[in-house]
Amino acid sequence: MVEQFELVHSSTVQQVADGLTAMILNGKLKPGExxxxxxxxDELRLSRNTVREAVRIVQAAGLIRHRPNHGxxxxxxxxxxxxxxxxxxxxxxxxxxxSVSDSTDLTEVHAAxxxxxxxxxxxxxxxxxxxxxxxxxxxxxxxxxRKLRTFYQQLVTELRYFMFVLSTEKHEYEDPDALEAxxxxxxxxxxxxxxVIAEKVVSDTIIENRDVxxxxxxxxxxx
Numbered sequence: 060m061v062e063q064f065e066l067v068h069s070s071t072v073q074q075v076a077d078g079l080t081a082m083i084l085n086g087k088l089k090p091g092e093x094x095x096x097x098x099x100x101d102e103l104r105l106s107r108n109t110v111r112e113a114v115r116i117v118q119a120a121g122l123i124r125h126r127p128n129h130g131x132x133x134x135x136x137x138x139x140x141x142x143x144x145x146x147x148x149x150x151x152x153x154x155x156x157x158s159v160s161d162s163t164d165l166t167e168v169h170a171a172x173x174x175x176x177x178x179x180x181x182x183x184x185x186x187x188x189x190x191x192x193x194x195x196x197x198x199x200x201x202x203x204x205r206k207l208r209t210f211y212q213q214l215v216t217e218l219r220y221f222m223f224v225l226s227t228e229k230h231e232y233e234d235p236d237a238l239e240a241x242x243x244x245x246x247x248x249x250x251x252x253x254x255v256i257a258e259k260v261v262s263d264t265i266i267e268n269r270d271v272x273x274x275x276x277x278x279x280x281x282x
Contacts, residue, residue: 075105075113080216081185083122083133084223090135090279094123120216134220135280138273144217145269148195151211152265155201156257159249167197172246179235187232188222194242198249198261221272228275 082088096114100107114131117123126132136144175190192215199211226232241264248260 072109072112072116075103075109076116079113079117080120080122083117084185084219086223086227088133090133092133093129094131094133096131122216122220136217136220136276138277141221141269141273141276144214144221145265145272147214148211148218149262149265149269151199151202151207152195152261153258155198156249156261157254158201159252159254159257161252163201163249163252165201165246165249167200168194168246168249171197172242175242176239179232179239182232184223184226184232187238188219188226191222191238191242192218194245198245201249221268224272224275225268 079088088094094114096107096110099105099114100110103110114123118125118131122134123131124134171190171194175187175194178186178190181187195218196208196211196215200208202208232238245260245264248257251257
């Protein structure tokens with residue numbers, strides 16, 4: 060049975076979509092699980108139209124996929140899909156890192172890092188993930204391109220999913236000191252103004268995270 064929590068009293072489509080997203084990210088809705096809109100509507104005591112529109116919003120964000128003969132199912136990413144998301148992230152963030160110089164304005168990066176530091180010990184993975192991604196969005200922002208920033212935001216929902224996989228499988232958010240050090244290492248590399256150093260640190264971080272995600276999901280599929 061679907062856990063109802065705050066969805067019971069939700070009335071707007073976006074609220075329901077946010078609730079479904081949270082249920083996918085925290086594992087209450089499992090990868091590959093079929094979503095029957097009529098059952099969801101009955102269990103959440105909502106209209107079928109509301110649930111249908113909410114599912115469409117989450118599907119547009121990439122966390123729900125349509126599978127022939129199954130309908131809507133929770134995203135269970137293939138290795139190719141993981142590589143696709145991380146390749147896009149890699150190119151955007153390393154391009155930004157290569158662009159740094161002594162005159163690069165890192166105000167947004169510094170502000171994002173401070174906000175990340177402030178929530179690290181909250182124990183709230185939703186807040187931590189949001190502030191984590193804000194740092195990486197700020198890095199892309201170094202390029203000064205609104206279109207590239209918008210494109211990066213299109214990756215955010217899928218990246219959130221992968222970060223929650225890390226949180227669940229590796230308990231990353233139980234070691235805030237290590238997370239803080241990892242992100243401070245990136246910020247320090249950008250502060251050098253040396254594009255070679257900045258690109259290497261950003262590149263190494265993304266590749267390491269990507270490979271851990273691939274291993275975790277490969278094990279999940281194998282089991």
